[in-house]
Amino acid sequence: MNQENLQLSPVDTYEENLQTIWDTTSRPYKLNDNSYLQKQKNYESNARSYPRKFPIAIQKAKGYFIMDTEGQVFMDCLGGAGSLALGHNHPVIKKAIQKSIANDSALLTLDITSPIKDEFVKTLFGVLPQELRENAKIQFCSPCGTDAVEAAIKLVKIATGRSTIFSFSGSYHGMTNGALAITGNKSIKTQIPNLMSDVVFLPFPYHYRCPFGVGGLEAEKLSLHYIENILKDSHSGVGLPAAFILEAVQGEGGVIPASPFWLKGIREITKKYDIPLIVDEVQAGMGRTGHMFAFEESGIIPDVCVLSKAVGGSLPLSVIVYQKYLDKWQPGSHAGTFRGNQLAMATGTAVIKYITENSLVDNSRQKGNYLRNELLKLQQKYPFIGEIRGRGLMIGVEIVDTNESPNALGSYPPNTKLAAQIQRSCLHNGLIIESGGRENSVLRLLTPLNISEKNADDILYAFENALISIN
Ligand SMILES: Cc1ncc(COP(=O)(O)O)c(C=O)c1O
Numbered sequence: 001m002n003q004e005n006l007q008l009s010p011v012d013t014y015e016e017n018l019q020t021i022w023d024t025t026s027r028p029y030k031l032n033d034n035s036y037l038q039k040q041k042n043y044e045s046n047a048r049s050y051p052r053k054f055p056i057a058i059q060k061a062k063g064y065f066i067m068d069t070e071g072q073v074f075m076d077c078l079g080g081a082g083s084l085a086l087g088h089n090h091p092v093i094k095k096a097i098q099k100s101i102a103n104d105s106a107l108l109t110l111d112i113t114s115p116i117k118d119e120f121v122k123t124l125f126g127v128l129p130q131e132l133r134e135n136a137k138i139q140f141c142s143p144c145g146t147d148a149v150e151a152a153i154k155l156v157k158i159a160t161g162r163s164t165i166f167s168f169s170g171s172y173h174g175m176t177n178g179a180l181a182i183t184g185n186k187s188i189k190t191q192i193p194n195l196m197s198d199v200v201f202l203p204f205p206y207h208y209r210c211p212f213g214v215g216g217l218e219a220e221k222l223s224l225h226y227i228e229n230i231l232k233d234s235h236s237g238v239g240l241p242a243a244f245i246l247e248a249v250q251g252e253g254g255v256i257p258a259s260p261f262w263l264k265g266i267r268e269i270t271k272k273y274d275i276p277l278i279v280d281e282v283q284a285g286m287g288r289t290g291h292m293f294a295f296e297e298s299g300i301i302p303d304v305c306v307l308s309k310a311v312g313g314s315l316p317l318s319v320i321v322y323q324k325y326l327d328k329w330q331p332g333s334h335a336g337t338f339r340g341n342q343l344a345m346a347t348g349t350a351v352i353k354y355i356t357e358n359s360l361v362d363n364s365r366q367k368g369n370y371l372r373n374e375l376l377k378l379q380q381k382y383p384f385i386g387e388i389r390g391r392g393l394m395i396g397v398e399i400v401d402t403n404e405s406p407n408a409l410g411s412y413p414p415n416t417k418l419a420a421q422i423q424r425s426c427l428h429n430g431l432i433i434e435s436g437g438r439e440n441s442v443l444r445l446l447t448p449l450n451i452s453e454k455n456a457d458d459i460l461y462a463f464e465n466a467l468i469s470i471n
Contacts, residue, residue, distance in 0.1 A: 018065035021073045022458070028428035028469065029072045031055050036069055053423060054078075054432060061088035064448050064455060066432065075459060077433045079446045082251065082283045082394070083309040085351055085360070087448035093314055096350035100343055109340035111140055120345035123352045124311070127292050128321065131301045135323045142336035143316030143344060145282035145308035146174025149245075151334045152304045152320050153178045153196075156243035156276045158333065159326040164241040165196075166227075166275075168204035169211060170253030170438075173245065173280055182245055184253060200238055202227050204246070206256050208387045208398060208411050209438065215409045217261065224265040231273050243276040243304070248294035251283035254437025255389050255396025255444055260298035267300040276303035276326060282318070283394070286310035287355050287449050290365030290392030297391065313347030360449040364392040367456050371395055371445065374460050382467055386412055395445040398437065414441030418470075425470045431462035 036057035040048070056068040064087040066076045079087070086093065100107075105116055117140075125133050139155070141148040157163060167173070167182035174180065180189055181196035184204075189195060203211035205220045212222045230236045248263060250256040258266075270277045279302035284294035286307070291297050293305065303326060308318035316338070355361060372388050372395060379385040386400030399419040400412035416439045423443060426433050434444040447459065 015063040015065065018062055018067060018073050021067075021071075022065065022075065022430060025073065025430070027430055027465070028425075029074075029430060030070075031427065032070060034069060050078075053420075053435065054427060056427075063087040063090070064451060072430070074427070074430050074432050075455070075462065077431060077445045077447045077459060079448060080314070081309070081434065082288060082446040083312075084314055085286055085288070085310040085355060085449050086314075087450065088314075090314075090351075090354070090450075092350045092354045093347050096313070096346040097315075097343055100346045105346070106340075106342055108338065109342060110337065111335075111339055114342060116342045116345050116349075117340075120349045123349045124307075124319070124321070127352060127356060128305075129293070129296060129301060132305070132321065132323070135325075136321050137324050137327050139320050139322070139334060140336075140339040141308075141318045141320065141334065143308070143312065143318050143338050143341050144174070145280075145306065145318055146176045146179040147336060148282070148306045148308055148318035148320050149173045149179040149182075149280060150176055152245070152278045152280075152306050152322075153182075153243075154334055155304065155320065155322060155326055155329060156278065158329045160242045160276065162240055162242040164198040164200060164239060166200050166202055166241045166244045168202050168246050168250075170204045170206055170250050170256055171245070171247060171280075172250070172252030174282075200230075200241065202230075204250065204253070204256065205258060205262050206254075208389075208409075210409060213408060220259060220262040220265070223262065224269065227266070228269050231269065231275075240273060241275055243278050244270050245278040245280060247280045247284060248297070249284045249289050249391050249394055251394065251444075252436045254398065254442040255394055257289075257294075257389065257391050258298075263295065263298035263300050267298075267302075278302060278304040278306060280306045282306055282308045284391075286352065287361040287364050288392055288394050288446070289390075290361060290368055292355075292361055294391065310351065311348050312341070312344035313349070313351030315341065315344035315347050317341055317344035317348055355449060358450070361392075363451075364449045367447075367451050367453070368392040368395060370453065371456050371459065374456075375463075378460075378464060378467070382471075384415060384418055393445070393447050393449055393451070396437065397443040397445075399441050399443060414439035416440050419443055421470050422466055425466035426463060429462045429465045429469070431459060431466065433463075 059069045060067045066074045141151045171184045178196045207215045210219045212219045279295045304322040375388045386398040389396045399415045401415040419441045
């Protein structure tokens with residue numbers, strides 16, 4: 001194949017065709033229990049999750065569209081749980097894969113280097129804040145976020161000689177033993193005995209359901225005061241931890257952004273007590289929040305940054321980038337066969353370059369603001385929308401039960417059932433959206449970063465239709 005002849009148009013004709021199908025097909029869609037779904041139920045584990053919310057079989061996908069095996073076209077605002085920064089099968093991603101294969105580049109190199117890896121590291125380091133870049137080391141991990149979290153835990157434990165990890169309520173860090181131990185969601189932990197011990201959970205400032213019952217700046221000050229007190233009180237019962245780990249914008253916990261004030265406060269406390277700060281950017285990183293990294297809104301620099309999802313440009317890849325002073329582990333301390341996934345490094349490089357060259361971080365901020373403002377208008381019409389939150393194109397809509405009494409801050413209890421109904425109604429209206437948060441009551445939009453205003457309007461149109469149909 002002649003590499004130079006590959007077309008590089010951000011929207012190709014097939015994507016336009018899917019848009020036309022979406023524009024012209026009447027809804028609600030029928031969701032038939034077709035043979036693929038029946039076979040899946042028979043052979044696939046009871047632990048499967050998304051197929052229960054989205055009973056479709058995917059035939060093709062392009063940009064932010066998915067076509068199912070029945071020929072129905074959906075807008076994909078799940079985006080591989082936030083991994084698909086440019087949507088499905090973007091031309092630059094296809095080109096990177098085709099080029100690697102046409103050149104017979106190695107597919108897997110363990111952690112032996114290659115021109116593809118070298119280019120990836122150069123490109124990734126090029127978008128790090130300067131203070132981190134100048135001091136950075138990188139470790140490639142087995143290609144999923146949870147393994148990178150495990151690596152970060154090991155790194156800080158070895159470097160500090162301490163064992164406790166401070167994590168936060170509402171956090172999500174993955175499904176392996178250590179990552180699950182530092183995850184807040186109790187329902188996925190309770191059946192598993194002997195998760196990693198030595199984890200202390202601290203209150204994350206979640207204003208709609210304030211752990212201190214006061215909300216606003218007052219809650220953030222209380223949180224910081226409480227946390228510092230644990231460290232300085234000789235009778236707090238808790239020793240110095242190996243690290244703090246947090247998400248600057250919590251994703252699975254319900255799209256809860258930490259304010260710059262609070263993040264700066266945490267950074268000051270961790271510096272004062274000589275404690276490494278791990279920021280988990282697995283979901284929020286690579287432009288999703290309207291910053292290349294979510295922590296950049298506050299200007300803080302973490303000691304360890306955990307990356308996966310979008311960093312691999314749609315293919316499996318995960319890394320930790322950390323400050324050199326922590327690089328005390330021994331050769332082989334964090335091995336893993338598939339940490340040398342060259343195709344993912346090639347697509348990761350292509351996506352990072354495309355994001356920067358096409359100002360997609362700005363687009364994420366602008367389109368995110370646009371979507372949130374329009375959703376706020378819907379909130380006026382539909383009181384069961386308790387709160388609209390987020391940063392950039394990481395957006396959460398909390399669905400609440402207004403038949404119950406509000407708390408002292410005026411917040412209503414989560415409405416799991418209604419959120420599930422809306423999510424299903426969105427599917428019937430050609431819109432795939434994620435859910436999460438407390439009691440699974442937060443509907444979440446994770447669109448590609450390159451969406452247009454027309455795409456945003458279509459999402460809003462489908463979402464409102466979904467609300468109308470359940471009302
Ligand atoms: C913040 C965060 N950390 C870690 C993970 C785990 O990543 P993975 O599912 O690739 O293991 C996720 C996944 O959603 C995440 O959102």
